[in-house]
Ligand SMILES: Cc1ncc(C[n+]2csc(CCOP(=O)(O)OP(=O)(O)O)c2C)c(N)n1
């Protein structure tokens with residue numbers, strides 16, 4: 001076993017940036033309030049001390065120019081990391097993301113790569129309400145040319161961020177706000193987590209459950225545990241990369257279990273679960289012993305009041321009850 | 328070289344002010360201050376969730392501008408929007424209940440502090456998206472123009488927000504269509520942890536007006552008389568078809584960016600100095616009492632009345648029921 005240390009998700013992302021910035025001086029970071037504040041969730045704290053405020057830059061409030069400038073800098077040979085403060089603000093720079101960042105390499109015949117990372121803190125936290133709580137990964141999964149990742153733990157957070165920084169394609173790095181302060185064991189050696197590879201977190205024989213990000217920790221894992229007490233063996237797959245999706249790992253698991261459940265925090269309608277369901281239905285419907293189950297948020301914006309935000313969140317108990325009916 | 332925006336000083340002697348107006352200005356400023364102090368208290372006590380940004384120290388701006396508007400006029404507000412909403416005349420009970428996440432709130436508890444709106448008084452919404460309001464205000468102005476009414480739309484925004492692309496697009500559109508829109512910049516010298524002079528290309532946001540061919544003015548935002556007089560002239564001009572104007576109000580954010588902000592990026596002395604020498608309410612009190620147009624007793628009486636109203640609002644919020652979980656599914660479509 002490689003040696004590990006127990007650090008927070010936030011620290012893991014900081015180490016990834018530190019290591020990659022030390023390794024490659026083309027890597028630089030920009031975003032709002034990352035120098036004096038260390039990022040709104042503290043995920044950049046200390047970085048300017050090591051690399052200075054030229055390479056770790058505070059920007060004006062100007063998401064359009066942050067992403068546009070990152071694309072331009074990437075085209076001119078740099079490897080930017082751009083912070084979006086809250087993933088909800090990505091639509092402010094929608095054009096820069098889906099018409100520029102995603103398209104330049106393909107549209108210009110592969111002449112130039114766009115090696116950049118867009119860090120996007122997402123998800124529900126502290127009743128932050130409609131415009132600061134969203135999970136938007138499905139929108140970007142729909143756009144060819146983007147890679148999209150969403151780690152669920154510190155080890156993957158570090159390994160995926162390092163891979164994203166080294167990747168020659170633009171990578172959107174969704175990091176759930178509730179994960180920043182969670183701790184986990186992270187290898188001490190220099191490692192990468194491959195983009196495009198899901199991971200079987202715990203093996204099982206009756207049901208395949210695909211999940212990712214914070215939802216895997218707070219919803220999927222409790223369901224797996226409760227189910228196992230009732231003798232239902234769930235194989236839990238951490239998707240880790242939303243695009244390109246790792247079909248093989250999902251199909252191999254479904255071949256074993258014959259049942260598929262997908263659980264994510266994002267709105268169910270039009271969500272990543274729909275894509276996974278479609279892949280399995282197209283390629284392996286004859287392997288299934290029960291209809292596919294998808295769990296995601298209701299088709300409403302996130303509401304502020306406590307009971308409303310509570311209602312919006314997935315309930316492990318309800319998922320377990322539905323799984324029982326698969327048999 | 329470029330022509331600088333014009334600085335407007337208050338010219339009317341306070342003795343010439345209508346008494347009712349003085350009372351109104353004071354009542355509004357104190358209402359905002361006490362409202363915000365209660366919100367801060369209850370946030371820290373854990374009664375209010377989410378993010379809360381306070382308007383303390385900036386009361387003179389919303390008060391001075393809104394004293395020239397009616398409920399028929401429109402405003403677009405910001406994440407720091409309680410002051411604008413109070414000044415526009417929203418019901419304090421329903422506002423407070425919204426911030427507490429109660430069913431009786433003006434948005435039924437769906438919005439919270441960053442998403443308050445009260446359409447019954449022309450308050451078209453706070454905004455969690457910095458710079459989200461400009462273009463909507465332009466649209467409201469366009470509606471007035473198309474209908475041929477004389478409403479004015481005002482959009483409030485910070486120094487930081489003036490760096491969003493939407494600012495520039497909205498100014499241009501409002502100018503080229505000669506729309507009845509007032510752009511009110513609240514330059515409080517900070518955008519979260521970022522000092523304005525490190526993020527803005529010009530010292531005075533009002534200077535940007537000339538790039539769009541519209542007038543730009545600067546006032547002391549902590550002098551409610553300066554804001555009132557400038558806004559009066561400007562709003563009259565806009566109402567009579569004079570086209571959009573950019574008014575920059577110089578002020579200072581006394582509290583942290585949000586409640587709970589550790590404020591490591593500035594010194595306590597900087598804040599204390601501002602608080603002691605440049606508080607809009609203290610300055611008003613000094614001015615009216617020195618001129619002999621209002622007495623300490625009168626001011627105290629207004630203060631007491633406001634205090635009672637705010638306490639009622641808090642009680643209303645605390646005693647109101649939370650929404651039922653089933654209400655999550657209401658209001659998605661009409
Ligand atoms: C589009 C967008 N970018 C960033 C943020 C995060 N944010 C909220 S308030 C704020 C600072 C705003 O500064 P300013 O416009 O000066 O207003 P002030 O808070 O000083 O009143 C930032 C960066 C946001 N809410 N929306």
Ligand SMILES: [Mg+2]
Nearest residue numbers: 485486517518
């Ligand atoms: Mg500001």
